[in-house]
Amino acid sequence: MYLLASRTGNGEILVTALDAAGAPTAPAERLTQLDFPAFVAAREPAGPRWVWDDTSRWSPALLAAGIRVRRCHDLRLCHAILRGSELTRASELAGRAPGRWDRAAALEAAVPQGATLFDLASGDDEPADDDTMAEFLRQFQAVASCPEPGRLRLLLAAESVGALIAAEMHFAGLPWRTDIHDRLLTAELGPRVAHGTRPERLEQLAGRIRDELDDQVFNLDSQQELLKALQRSGLMATSTRAWELKKLEHPVIEPLLEYKKLARLLSANGWYWMDTWIVDGRFHPEYVPGAATTGRWGASGGGPLQLPRQVRGAVVADEGWKLVVADAAQLEPRILAALSADTAMAAAGRDTDLYAGIVASGVVETRDQAKVAMLGAMYGATTGESGRLLPRLARAYPRALGLTEAAARAGERGDIVTTRLGRSSPRPGESWQATQAQAYDPAATDGDERRARSQARDWGRFTRNFVVQGSAAEWALCWMAEVRRELWSLRGTEAPDRPAAFAATPHLVFFLHDEVIVHTPVALAGEVEQIITRAAATAGRLLFGDFPVDFLLTAATVDSYAEAK
């Protein structure tokens, strides 16, 4: 049932089989690191759940050996969830002093960097053999004794399979055509030049800007110098932000905005970026499950979650392959409707664009209004058009808006809120508490009270959004897990020239909060699209049972990411 793997102090691996109650069923087996992949491959057909400290440390060697595991339990990720969850607050695990399971993954994985070698040598970071086991049992207990164990079991499984997917996507990489990327850059910026020098097009724009501002020497790339130069020319700019510059009337504005746009392209996704991050036609970023407190993923290594539309044309399927690009339409409002059991809001999104449905119900006049009002409800807008439209939304959807309001009030009090599957928000820090306490002091000034109120509202907007964003992240994990599981069953038609077994069949290559990309042989693209669509419905049922809410997708089978809207 469970196979618990841990490393011993001398670099060997211990594997202990546990039954469904967490009790060992046989003596531990001792393996070398070299033997481990074959051992995993031999055990995998029985469908075990592998238990280990950190998937990002165990996966690379397995994937390099062409081996994938179906299920795991990532102790570090699950620990973070269980430590903070409202549902397990009475557990032994939640009450313990912070220890090695609370430390950042970076610290634990940083052995080769050198900087932390001293810490490692002087500490006890290499776990004793029984530490991994003890932690697993504490987690097991915490879940078993909580009020609704089913929610957390699903969350921990989803979080852990997410870690497997993150490692697999890193390994497989996103198909990337450097020749197309180069053409695209050349068309925008001019021919490639050495790193650190301005391409032709930027140089021309810089010249125009200098002429318009009548200043040939200032450094365009310094915000401070640029701002001063603008002000010397009589422009009433208070910052160099694009949206603020747009409001100004002056011949320098047009070339300046163009310069900023292209300079950004060059520095964020230019040739230097391409040389650094694209290897053998693949982009291999690190994905970091649970990086945001809401449960959303983070990522690093080339900024994959900020991939601008400008360069998506370089993401192109291999010859004979396709990209299936799918994103969940209006995911967060749909999540909110289901969370609050707001049947009217759910009905507005049935079989249609949810914002269009709100318009059709006569709540507001335009799709744009519906969207800005919904975002305002979920983010806590108070002013502007969004603020003005909120009362209409509240009348039509009292349950949904009631939920976001309640979440905001909880945060303003310093209370925690919890997602659908049981991830809870962090408590505000000490300085937050201190500021609140100060406002209650008899000697408090108006300033103290204002500061405390404003800070409380800030935290309220965070908790308001946490419930929705966090539950949406859970839906997305379940969706992706289901996609992975179904794609797995399409094996048996491997392309022989592929490096590893799973990259020879349809596989996930990208994930962006509510959007996935699957790279697939052409012949299977239709089936992949169906799998992704079915998986969305399955994820909805996993989170919300029979509650009648649709999770619509926009899915497209394309050669290039740029073709998908």
Add this chain to the structure above:
DNA sequence: CGACCCTGCGCG
């Protein structure tokens, strides 16, 4: 010189 903060902007 590195470590850190700030600004601005890309994504959802």
Add this chain to the structure above:
DNA sequence: AAAGCGCGCAGGGTCG
């Protein structure tokens, strides 16, 4: 302080 959440990254600037 962009009305309103969550991130990561690059580049300039400052400090020790």
